[in-house]
Amino acid sequence: SYVLTQPPSVSVAPGQTARITCGGNNIESKRVNWYQQRPGQAPVLVIHYSSDRPSGIPERFSGSNSGNTATLTISRVEAGDEADYYCQLWDSSSDHYVFGAGTKVTVL
Amino acid sequence: QVQLVESGGGVVQPGRSLRLSCVASGFTFSYSGMHWVRQAPGKGLEWVALTSYDGGNKYYADSVKGRFTISRDNSRNTLFLQMNSLRTDDTAVYFCAKDSSRLGTYSSSSDWGQGTLVTVSS
Numbered sequence: 001s002y003v004l005t006q007p008p009s010v011s012v013a014p015g016q017t018a019r020i021t022c023g024g025n026n027i028e029s030k031r032v033n034w035y036q037q038r039p040g041q042a043p044v045l046v047i048h049y050s051s052d053r054p055s056g057i058p059e060r061f062s063g064s065n066s067g068n069t070a071t072l073t074i075s076r077v078e079a080g081d082e083a084d085y086y087c088q089l090w091d092s093s094s095d096h097y098v099f100g101a102g103t104k105v106t107v108l
Numbered sequence: 109q110v111q112l113v114e115s116g117g118g119v120v121q122p123g124r125s126l127r128l129s130c131v132a133s134g135f136t137f138s139y140s141g142m143h144w145v146r147q148a149p150g151k152g153l154e155w156v157a158l159t160s161y162d163g164g165n166k167y168y169a170d171s172v173k174g175r176f177t178i179s180r181d182n183s184r185n186t187l188f189l190q191m192n193s194l195r196t197d198d199t200a201v202y203f204c205a206k207d208s209s210r211l212g213t214y215s216s217s218s219d220w221g222q223g224t225l226v227t228v229s230s
Contacts, residue, residue, distance in 0.1 A: 001170075033216040035153070042203060042223060043145075043153065048216040086153050090214045095167050097143070097155035 002091040004100035011106045018074040020103045022087030025068060030089045032070040034063060037102075038083045046085075047072060074105070082107045110134040110219040112204050117224030120194055130187040130204030130221055138162070138182040141212025144189045146200035147223070156202070157189065161210040172198075194228045201225050 005023040012018040022032060034047040045054050047063035050070060060075045074081055087100040116128040128144070144156040157178040158167045166178055177190040187204050202224055205217035 031214055031216075035217075037153070042220040043205075043217075044220070045216055045218055048208065048218075054218065084152075088153075088155075088216075092214075095213075096169060097158065099153045099155060102152040 001094045001096065002089070002098050004087055004089070004098055006085075006087060006100040006103045008101070009104045009106065011108055012074075012077045013108045014077055014079060016077055018077050018081070018105055020072040020074075020085050020087075020105065022070040022072070022100050023068055024070070024089070027070050027089070028065050028067055030065075030091075032063065032065055033088045034061075034072045035086045035088065036081075036083045037086065043086065077105075077107055079107050081105060110206060112206060112219060112221030114202065114204050114221045114224040117202065117226045119227045119229060121230050122194060122196055122228055124194055125190070125192045126194060126226060128189040128191065128202055128204075128224060128226070130189075132185045132187065132204075132206070135206065135219075137180075137185040139210060141207035141209055141215065142178075142180060142187045143205040143207060143212065143217055144176075144178060144187075145203045145205055145217070145220075146198075146226075147203070148197070148200040151200075154200070158207070158212045159187070160212055165211060165213075167213075191226070194226075196228050199226060199228045 032050045035043040037043040050065040051063040111133045206219040209215040
């Protein structure tokens with residue numbers, strides 16, 4: 001089945017830019033979603049269709065997808081962005097949704 | 109606004125059954141695909157099952173196929189997950205989530221409930 005690879009952790013100083021990668025075979029051909037999950041809370045969709053922002057999500061969150069890597073970029077990072085971030089997509093070969101293992105973003 | 113409220117979690121012995129419910133409000137339930145997603149303690153998210161808007165198409169993770177059944181009652185705005193032959197590795201918080209589309213495939217989960225904890229232990 002399709003595998004999504006994320007780094008376990010990313011650390012970033014406030015005001016800087018965090019980039020979280022999600023690797024997968026020819027992932028550029030797929031629609032990638034990104035979810036933010038703060039401790040003890042339900043996930044929140046922050047990017048869908050690889051680069052679209054749902055209403056209410058700050059413009060600081062953006063997504064891109066090329067080759068074998070999709071990327072979630074958080075600009076001007078704030079303390080409130082500290083959370084786990086998961087990529088996800090629909091794998092048509094197995095008719096399953098697949099999640100990456102998640103990346104913990106720490107704001108220094 | 110969209111509200112999803114799960115219930116039915118609890119402590120259950122291995123091999124037994126449990127039925128989860130998710131009551132939806134704030135949107136037209138019968139127009140949306142719906143998911144169950146779970147999260148074991150301290151672990152990541154795992155997609156469990158998907159039903160299309162009318163229940164006509166259902167999909168399951170390999171880890172639950174043949175043991176779990178997703179269903180919906182559009183007249184009661186309620187999503188269900190019937191879990192049979194439970195194992196200790198089914199212990200998790202179970203979230204229901206609304207899909208952005210009717211069919212639920214090639215899509216995303218736009219809204220989530222707060223989850224209900226299922227603990228499988230002897």
